[in-house]
Amino acid sequence: MPGLPATDEQLADTALIQQSWEEPEFFAGVFDRHAPLLHRYAARRLGPDAAEDVVSETFLAAFQHRRRYDVAQGDARPWLYGIASNVIGKRRRAEAARYRAYVRSGVHPTEVAGGLVEDGVTTLAVNLPLVAALAALKARDRDVLLLVAWVELTYEEVAQALDIPVGTVRSRLNRARKKVRQALDRNHTTHREGQDDE
Structure with a gap:
């Protein structure tokens, strides 16, 4: 009215x-x-x-x-x-330490369950390599990746949030995705080779 x-x-x-x-x-x-x-x-x-x-x-x-x-x-x-x-x-050290502790212990914190893998797969076999890959990223690359993947900000919004050019968002995101993909591929190959040996 x-x-x-x-x-x-x-x-x-x-x-x-x-x-x-x-x-x-x-x-x-x-x-x-x-x-x-x-x-x-x-x-x-x-x-x-x-x-x-x-x-x-x-x-x-x-x-x-x-x-x-x-x-x-x-x-x-x-x-x-x-x-x-x-x-x-x-708190970057705390974040990296949290990821490393998770990888070492295999303890699955409740807030991580279902959160690190966006497609609904929540097995430790998938999460541990992903967590390790996230921990290995440079902090600035991890920020961009998680703002896009978890918050679903656009490239322009991430650029605004982090006060960086859109081109930098694209390059950091590409680098982060490539490193995570490589880490997951290495783990998948190692896991398959281990199964073949059994």
Whole structure:
């Protein structure tokens, strides 16, 4: 109906952020809209305990710098995931250690189950090589790969999130995919050779 104020669900992220400049409570709409998926992403990378901190730090930074938000962007996801990537970057050692521990122990953390392999295959035989391949990637390549694979950002959105050119997104993504594919192919070949020897 004309004349009625829009609800948070109806307002674009840009409108919520702009309104929060004068009325900070509007920023809660951005949090409510994006925090659950941001938490899921952070948990897949660092575990559920660290994910809480990542989400808190991300939204604190976003709120503090909300006047810097590019109002030409209707969707705040690239901006928020860019901040989250920086926060996760401070914990790179923890992320790599988590992957290595998983590969060594074979313990399948609940937040990883079904998360590392997007096609629904969740056997350790597939996940362990994939986790090892992710751990072996350079952090900047892993960021691009996971923002595309897990968050489903476009190349342009990843470029915006990480403040890099689209061409750099493409080259990092190609490099990451190639390395992961090679690692999985090597594992598949080794696994098949082991079965043939039996």
